[in-house]
Amino acid sequence: MDLLIKEGTLVDSTRSYQANICIDQGKIHSIFEGSKQIQADKVINAKDLLIFPGVIDSHVHFQLQDLGKIISSDTFASGTHAAAFGGVTTVIDFADQTRGESPYKGFLDRKKNADKQVAIDYSLHVSLTDTDFLDEIPLLIKEGVTSFKFFTSYSWRNLSLDDFDLIKLFQEMQKNRCLLMGHCENDILVLKGRQSLVKRGKTDPIYHAYSRPHIVEEEAIQRVILFAKKTGIKLHIAHITTKEGGELLANAKLQGLKVTGETCPHYLLLNEGAYNGPKGYLNIMSPPLRHTKDQQGLLDYIKDKIIDQIVTDHCEFSRESKGSGNLPFEKIVNGIPGIETSLPLMHDLLINKLNLSYSQLVNLMSTQPAKLFGLYPKKGSLEIGADADLIIFDPTLKRLISPEILHYNIDWNPFEGIKVVGWPIVTILRGKILVENGEFIGPSNYGQFQKRNLVGK
Ligand SMILES: [Zn+2]
Numbered sequence: 001m002d003l004l005i006k007e008g009t010l011v012d013s014t015r016s017y018q019a020n021i022c023i024d025q026g027k028i029h030s031i032f033e034g035s036k037q038i039q040a041d042k043v044i045n046a047k048d049l050l051i052f053p054g055v056i057d058s059h060v061h062f063q064l065q066d067l068g069k070i071i072s073s074d075t076f077a078s079g080t081h082a083a084a085f086g087g088v089t090t091v092i093d094f095a096d097q098t099r100g101e102s103p104y105k106g107f108l109d110r111k112k113n114a115d116k117q118v119a120i121d122y123s124l125h126v127s128l129t130d131t132d133f134l135d136e137i138p139l140l141i142k143e144g145v146t147s148f149k150f151f152t153s154y155s156w157r158n159l160s161l162d163d164f165d166l167i168k169l170f171q172e173m174q175k176n177r178c179l180l181m182g183h184c185e186n187d188i189l190v191l192k193g194r195q196s197l198v199k200r201g202k203t204d205p206i207y208h209a210y211s212r213p214h215i216v217e218e219e220a221i222q223r224v225i226l227f228a229k230k231t232g233i234k235l236h237i238a239h240i241t242t243k244e245g246g247e248l249l250a251n252a253k254l255q256g257l258k259v260t261g262e263t264c265p266h267y268l269l270l271n272e273g274a275y276n277g278p279k280g281y282l283n284i285m286s287p288p289l290r291h292t293k294d295q296q297g298l299l300d301y302i303k304d305k306i307i308d309q310i311v312t313d314h315c316e317f318s319r320e321s322k323g324s325g326n327l328p329f330e331k332i333v334n335g336i337p338g339i340e341t342s343l344p345l346m347h348d349l350l351i352n353k354l355n356l357s358y359s360q361l362v363n364l365m366s367t368q369p370a371k372l373f374g375l376y377p378k379k380g381s382l383e384i385g386a387d388a389d390l391i392i393f394d395p396t397l398k399r400l401i402s403p404e405i406l407h408y409n410i411d412w413n414p415f416e417g418i419k420v421v422g423w424p425i426v427t428i429l430r431g432k433i434l435v436e437n438g439e440f441i442g443p444s445n446y447g448q449f450q451k452r453n454l455v456g457k
Helices: 076-085 103-115 134-142 163-176 187-199 206-210 214-231 243-254 265-269 292-303 342-353 358-372
Strands: 003-011 016-024 027-032 042-045 050-053 055-057 088-096 121-127 147-151 179-183 234-237 259-263 390-400 419-429 432-436
Touching (some): 003 358, 003 390, 050 358, 088 103, 103 134, 147 163, 163 179, 163 214, 179 214, 187 206, 187 214, 214 243, 243 259, 243 292, 342 358, 342 390, 342 419
Parallel strands (some): 003 042, 055 088, 088 121, 121 147, 234 259
Antiparallel strands (some): 016 027, 050 390, 390 419, 419 432
């Protein structure tokens, strides 16, 4: 046996129980309660510690090019390295189609770039920005890409599809049994809302939030849910930020539609007050931070199992890339880091403060993402034969979030100053220990591309 983890509390999406777990050749070999003599190359005593399946963050952007030039501050190497410290063992990033160019080629290029660098397992969603290459979808499915993304907004960056093309895309997804994921904001409301504020000289970071009021998200979610209803596809709503967005998801589920949704730690822990003050410009991301009532609303939808998963939308930029506080809000690149802190922040909020169960946390951050995106039960589970992607979590370890304790390539953090109790201390990917006792001890490029199963219908 390669590895034995003794006397820990195993947590999967349905229960917590004390047991020993044996790992061999990268897989979960066996689980047993009580004592038994087992020969293993390495033994970890996990008494008083929790063992979760590794976190799956299905919405991240590493080395993202934005506004045609700036590349985000982390590479696939540094981003996945930081992720491993946060207990993340699989990420799903994006291959964004450049409009007018082959998405299949774009996917192959991005994969080639990532393959050499990744410390943890990964996959890619493909974002489609026109409907001229829909015949490439079967090719992408063969490569293991089974989820696609669309934008209802960002016409100014050639990302959005109009309603006619959206319906065309939805019909194509239905045919191919793929999942479609949407960035939902009303394009004209954002565009004209921004213009009107800028014209009046209102360019401080707080106006980023004012330029995208709740209706921007609500209208777009409502519209794409209607399209999903008409075409019968599986639709996933990316980064829901408003109470109204959560309500639309709840209603869609009530109607029996195959609609799922996600939110991010920053929408639960920060509000639009974070745009004030000298560091406000750093917190610009889209959709923007909202109000306390939205935070409460989203938490209620998490408790009620309406929101299916928590992701980070991780996309980090340096202070300089964000304009060092000297740019009007509409010129600041969008995105904040999140991947390394999401598990401890969500553990502290959902379990320590709101009393949710450990299984619910595992469901939100590992099992559900694996199921939604075609990785289950190989990932996101503690079943015998599953990949041995495990984390050992110390629920008593106290940490004060600050850039110094994290492993990003930037010197600021949106969650700086938040105190949490509970931190991941060991990260294991396919049986290989990557992080132990605060040190990265694994191979730096052990990550592999994961082909995903079809999940539609
Ligand atoms: Zn995103």
